[in-house]
Amino acid sequence: MIGGVLLVILGIALGLAAGWWLPPNGRRPVAVRRGGARRILLPFSGETISRRAMDSALRLAVAEDATLMPAYLASVPLTLPLDAPLPARAETVLPLMEAIEQRAARRGVVVDSRISRGRTCRDALSRLLASESFDRVVVPAGDGSDAGFSPEDVAWLLAKAPAEVVVLRPGPADHEVVTGAVVRGHF
Amino acid sequence: MAVDRTSGRHKVFLGMAPGVGKTYAMLEEGQELRRAGEDIVIGVMETHGRLDTARVAEGLEFVPRRLISYRGVELEEMDLPAVLRRAPAICLIDELAHTNAPGVEHVKRYEDVADVVAAGIDVVSTMNVQHLESLNDLVAELSGVRVRETVPDHVLADADEVVLVDITPGELLTRLREGRVYPPERIDAALNNFFTVENLVSLREVALRQVAESVGAQRIAYAGAVGTREESLQSAASQAVGDRLLALVEPNPQAQRLIRRAWRSAARLGADLDVLWVRSSRDMSDADERGLAALRQLVSLLGAELHVIDSDDVERAVAEFAAERGSTYVLMGRPRPASGLGRLRQPLPMRLMRRLEGVDLRVVADRAQRPEREG
Numbered sequence: 050m051i052g053g054v055l056l057v058i059l060g061i062a063l064g065l066a067a068g069w070w071l072p073p074n075g076r077r078p079v080a081v082r083r084g085g086a087r088r089i090l091l092p093f094s095g096e097t098i099s100r101r102a103m104d105s106a107l108r109l110a111v112a113e114d115a116t117l118m119p120a121y122l123a124s125v126p127l128t129l130p131l132d133a134p135l136p137a138r139a140e141t142v143l144p145l146m147e148a149i150e151q152r153a154a155r156r157g158v159v160v161d162s163r164i165s166r167g168r169t170c171r172d173a174l175s176r177l178l179a180s181e182s183f184d185r186v187v188v189p190a191g192d193g194s195d196a197g198f199s200p201e202d203v204a205w206l207l208a209k210a211p212a213e214v215v216v217l218r219p220g221p222a223d224h225e226v227v228t229g230a231v232v233r234g235h236f
Numbered sequence: 237m238a239v240d241r242t243s244g245r246h247k248v249f250l251g252m253a254p255g256v257g258k259t260y261a262m263l264e265e266g267q268e269l270r271r272a273g274e275d276i277v278i279g280v281m282e283t284h285g286r287l288d289t290a291r292v293a294e295g296l297e298f299v300p301r302r303l304i305s306y307r308g309v310e311l312e313e314m315d316l317p318a319v320l321r322r323a324p325a326i327c328l329i330d331e332l333a334h335t336n337a338p339g340v341e342h343v344k345r346y347e348d349v350a351d352v353v354a355a356g357i358d359v360v361s362t363m364n365v366q367h368l369e370s371l372n373d374l375v376a377e378l379s380g381v382r383v384r385e386t387v388p389d390h391v392l393a394d395a396d397e398v399v400l401v402d403i404t405p406g407e408l409l410t411r412l413r414e415g416r417v418y419p420p421e422r423i424d425a426a427l428n429n430f431f432t433v434e435n436l437v438s439l440r441e442v443a444l445r446q447v448a449e450s451v452g453a454q455r456i457a458y459a460g461a462v463g464t465r466e467e468s469l470q471s472a473a474s475q476a477v478g479d480r481l482l483a484l485v486e487p488n489p490q491a492q493r494l495i496r497r498a499w500r501s502a503a504r505l506g507a508d509l510d511v512l513w514v515r516s517s518r519d520m521s522d523a524d525e526r527g528l529a530a531l532r533q534l535v536s537l538l539g540a541e542l543h544v545i546d547s548d549d550v551e552r553a554v555a556e557f558a559a560e561r562g563s564t565y566v567l568m569g570r571p572r573p574a575s576g577l578g579r580l581r582q583p584l585p586m587r588l589m590r591r592l593e594g595v596d597l598r599v600v601a602d603r604a605q606r607p608e609r610e611g
Contacts, residue, residue, distance in 0.1 A: 116489070123537065134539025142537070143496050150493060161489035164533040181526065 087115035088161070088183035090212070091149075094122040094170040096141040097226035099197065102189040102217055103152060109185060109215070110158040118183055119149045120163040122173035131166055144229025152227060171202060178210055186210050189217045244358040246349065247397040248332070250447060251364050252439040253431070255408055255417030258362035258401045259283065259330050263292045265360055266328050270296060275325040279352070279359075280314035280345075282330045285419060296328070304337040311337040316348045319357075326358040333367035333385040346391045363387055365443040375442060381430050392446075400447040405436035479507035482563035484554060486513060487527030490569055492534060494600050498567045499538050501598075509540040510561055514553045517546070550584060555591045565596045 091098070091106045098119070110117045121142050125131050142164070150160045163181065167173030188206060191197030197219060198206070207214050247265075251258040259281060269276050277297045283289045299322055302315040313336050319327055329352065334345040342348050349359050366375040369386040392398060403411075409431060411417050418426055483498035485491035495511060502509040511531070520528075528544070535542040547553035558566060571584045581587070585599050 132536050135537050136539055139499070139538050143499060146492070147496055159489060160492075161527075161530070162492045162534075163530050164537055166533065180529065 087113050087185075088118050088181075089113075089115050090177075090181070090183040090186045091117060091119045092122055092174055092177070092186065092188060093119065093145075094124070094173075096145065097228045098145065098149065099189040099217075100225040100227050101220060102187055103149065103227050105215065105217060106187040107153060107156050107158055109187065110153070111156055113184075115184065116159045116161050117149075117153050118161050118163055118181070119146060120165055120174075120177055120181075121146070122170040122177070123164060123166045124170050124173060125166050125168060127168060131168075141229055145227070146229075148227055148229050171205060174206070175209065183212050185213045185215055187215045187217070190219055242356055244353040244356050245396040246353050246358075246394070247360045247399065248392060248395045249360070249362045249399050249401050250392070250443060251362070251401045252443040253364060253366075253408060253436060254284075255411055256401050256403050258364075259286075260289050260292055261399070261401050262328055262330065262360050262362050263289065263296070266296050266326070267292065269326055277319070277322060277324040277327055279319045279327040279329040279348075280331075281328065282334075284417075286416060288416065297324075299327075304339055306337050306339065313337050313340055314345065314348060316341050316351060319352055320355050323355065324357060326360065327352055329359055329361045332361050332363040332391065333383075333387045335385055344385075344387075346387050349391075363392075365439060365446055368392060368446070371442060371446070375439065381435070398447055400443055402440070402444070405433050405440060408436060409433070479505045479565065480561060480563050481505070481507050481509045481565045481567065482554075482558055482561065483509065483511045484514070484566065484568040485511055485531060486569075487524045487531055489527070491527070491531055494567060494569050495531070495534055495538075495540075497600050499540070501565070501567070502540075505565075507565070509538065510557075510563065511535050511540055511542045512554065512557055513542070513544050514550045515544055515546050516548050516550075551587045551591060554588060558592055558595060563592075563595060565598070566592060567598045567600055569600055571599075 089106050089110050091102065106117055109115065123135060123138060123142075125133060125135070146162050150162070153160045163177060165173040165177035165180075167176050186206065188203065189197040190203055191199050198216075203214075203216055207216075249258040249261050263278075263281070266276055266278065277299050278293060279299055280301065281289075281293060281298075283293075299315055299318050301312040302318070304311045304313050314329065329345065329349055332346045332349060336343060336345060336348070341351070346361075349361055352359050365371060366381075366383050367385055367387050369388050372382065372386055375381070375383070408417075409427075412423060412426060412431055415423065479502075481498055481502045483495055485494055498509055498511070501507075513528070513531075532542055543557065545553045545557060554566070557563075566588065568585065568588075574581065574583070582590075585597060589597050
């Protein structure tokens with residue numbers, strides 16, 4: 050009888066101790082949640098990013114509970130050290146990254162941005178491939194204009210990327226882009 | 237208005253919403269210019285049945301609108317060729333975001349305005365901030381209403397002057413209820429949809445910020461255009477007096493947003509930015525290594541400095557670092573919920589507030605998410 054009561058008291062005490070010890074709601078705090086284990090790379094090099102590519106990457110991220118990794122490929126002129134500050138570039142890239150993150154947040158997708166430097170965009174991408182791991186790469190193929198990846202870049206990526214590469218065909222909606230202007234003055 | 241240049245000047249009256257008085261302000265300016273002897277006409281004006289607005293246009297010359305037949309309907313549009321033939325010194329053109337009836341020279345009215353300005357005619361026009369293309373998503377997120385007629389950002393950016401027509405949300409709602417914005421049959425629908433206090437407060441903030449950014453950009457462009465290097469340096473130095481920002485980060489994805497916020501604040505204050513991670517004695521994980529490398533790349537792009545201090549006493553390390561660097565403003569993310577004995581301590585922001593006297597502290601919140609509805 051006494052043993053039973055002691056067991057009950059011990060159980061209650063252990064329960065209270067566990068409740069005290071665990072973070073609120075018994076879950077991992079939101080601030081350190083890292084999203085899914087899968088990662089989807091979305092490289093870009095300009096002042097805008099194709100809305101179609103962005104939306105495709107987001108759809109994949111939602112479906113696979115993956116983390117979106119938008120990566121800005123910074124080509125640094127040979128006249129500058131590779132790690133030189135690029136404040137003019139920052140003026141356009143950071144708002145764009147904020148805009149991407151806001152768009153992703155609306156879909157509930159965790160974002161882990163990257164910046165990779167190189168002497169060319171391909172060099173920057175090469176360095177990124179060497180230092181990061183991811184499961185998919187989403188790139189829009191260009192149609193001969195400035196937008197999208199050139200056929201040579203796509204072929205190079207298919208040969209080098211240690212992940213599944215999703216190449217989006219050029220489409221009529223390719224002129225629609227996500228731009229950093231959307232958050233100008235608002236972050 | 238126009239001096240010493242072949243193209244005209246473009247002045248835009250910007251508002252947060254219909255009914256703030258943009259058209260009224262445009263017409264009042266027109267009347268002043270007319271009294272000053274300027275050759276001024278109204279290219280197009282949308283009174284929306286507002287008698288006050290129509291009254292203030294009295295005495296100003298109108299270029300008659302033209303009738304366009306579209307699918308059996310007669311539509312009135314600004315007569316661009318007639319405006320160009322009339323060639324006044326100044327032309328008032330309302331509602332930049334308006335979409336023209338098919339069959340006229342341009343799809344959008346702002347394109348008509350570009351033609352008028354290119355012809356050497358000064359233009360005074362109006363638009364609401366929610367029509368600005370780049371703000372379309374943001375305004376939709378803030379207000380839940382997405383507008384279809386948009387104006388590219390460069391139209392506002394290229395304008396010579398942007399003037400904010402600002403009234404409080406309460407005053408606008410009073411105007412609306414009194415029937416001074418829409419006819420009686422539309423008032424209830426407007427109050428229930430777009431014209432809520434929350435929407436108007438958000439839109440007002442967006443409009444104020446938009447104009448502030450334009451003014452800032454003009455100031456920088458003007459300083460760059462007319463100042464010597466020494467003058468620019470003096471100007472920069474005067475802005476930077478006393479301010480130095482410190483962003484407290486951990487090598488996780490949320491830190492990137494914190495750094496972006498800190499960088500933006502530093503840019504606005506003309507201040508320098510330090511980024512600090514107080515690394516505890518536990519081993520670094522692979523994710524930490526990758527996160528730290530990502531932060532280094534981001535920080536180096538900005539020209540800021542990333543510092544890593546090894547300490548298990550975050551509060552003390554931050555306080556010493558802030559004192560050493562002369563930080564005046566500390567930004568940090570939302571602290572993790574404490575567990576175990578940590579609950580007995582005050583949260584880190586409170587402890588830093590107490591310890592860092594005279595230093596502002598800002599906790600950057602997680603991004604709020606709001607559902608969006610079509611409207």
